[in-house]
Amino acid sequence: MKALVSVKRAVDYNVRIQVKPDGSGVVTEGVKHSMNPFDEIAMEEAVRLKEKGKITEIIAITVGGAKNEETLRSALAFGADRAIHIKEEGEIQPLTAAKALAAAFKKEGAQVFFAGKQAIDDDANQTGQMVASLLDLPQATFASKVELDGNKATVTREVDAGLETLEVDLPAVITADLRLNEPRYLKLPDIMKAKKKPIDVQSFSSLGVTPGAGLKTTKTSAPPKRSKGIVVKTVDELVAALKGKGLL
């Protein structure tokens, strides 16, 4: 069983985001990037399922500029067997990325499409669902437990009301939530081995995808700041302060 795992290069989660003073975006130049953490979890799950013998081949895939090769190399170090780089520079909106990913998934004849539930840069939370929709496949988003069994998957999902379990026919799209697993640390020998694994370069045109109109960002601004309040010394002072604001 082949699995395609979508990985995205994003500003590292530890970086303090700075909005450019001219409102044209956030500062991404000279800032540490790494694999979107939710995609790491998706990648780890695919590797664990391969270790259990449920998946036979893992193909990592990304959509983005030349620098995304390093993200694919990380995915290969995790345990992907090979990678596909849909090489396109500039801003790529989720629907366009989903069209390219769906085309590649179909071309590969894979059974499972794994991705993180969202990327921590645009926080869109769209791509996995869109891939499923474009291919009329089942989707199991926000997964916290995945079991593959023959031609179906049983997936537990983190929903607002608790934990929902779905059974889906394969092929299917599964997106990873935080508690699905804890990704491993990459070891040097695996990082070295990853350098020799093949990356197939594709493009929107090679996959027959035409980017649509999409959203136009007109301004990026910093969120309003909360100002620091007062420190009270005792519980009585706290109760009085809350009563003073009509909160108790």
Added chain:
Amino acid sequence: MSKVLVIAQHADGKLSAAVSKTVSAAVAIGGEVVVAVFAVDGAAVAAEAAKIAGVTKVLTVNNAANEHLLAAALAPQIVELAKGYSHVLFPGTTFGKDLAPRVAAKLDVQQVSDIMAVNSPTSFDRPIYAGNAITTVEAPASPLILGTVRLASFQAAAQGGSAAVESASVSATIPTHTRFVNLEAQKSDRPELQSANRVVSGGRALASSENFKIIYDLADKLRAGVGASRAAVDSGYVPNDMQVGQTGKIIAPELYIAIGISGAIQHLAGIKDARTIVAINKDAEAPIFEVADFGLVGDLFQVVPELTGKV
């Protein structure tokens, strides 16, 4: 003029509180606001939706396949129903986030996620980087605009409406490739976290699930919802649906009391819109104090029971 379709979320025959907030965003866009209730029998839910002020009409789409509100089953029906609307809005819950992109891709529309402000019928503000930046986006009006609404950014629309309820039928092929198995719901008599006016949250410093009792005691005295930090959830003190933060629930209560929570960026992203934040922590340097309106440095095991006794 705009014509906005709002997709209703409901469970156990009751309308979700998320819907009246989504209606507020629809009203901000202007024009007609139509709420669609997909259910096995949507009459009771539709009657509730009809009472939300600003709603022009409520449509029920009854189908046995709508029992569990699965995205795969709902999407083809919404695609059909959306014809003739200028906007389709979904609540920004796991229900809406799962479903909206499935509809958007079918309509070949780039979705606007997490709408936090409506600037015009085609211009919206939305957060990126966990709310550390806000972008203003312009969406193409044709064929339609589709988005999810960030609940913490909108007040619930008032009650007092009396919209007409009509039944609608759509012809759509509903796939059978996705089957509901079960839902392990956390039953609680406390106010629901996302709609509670007051929320008390505990963090890693509680050190055990037994110790969380002092959090529940204070919450019950205040008639508050109970939340937790990611650290407390990951340590197994409380279930995951109590997590407040970027990867959990984003909330906007009138009063938020953070107890034994240091205030990681992840957590702060979930409470930015709270009206008043109170922090109780023994570490005076904890980042939570940078955003708290009222801070109290002290041992939570002494401070919290004392506070419970005095409110």
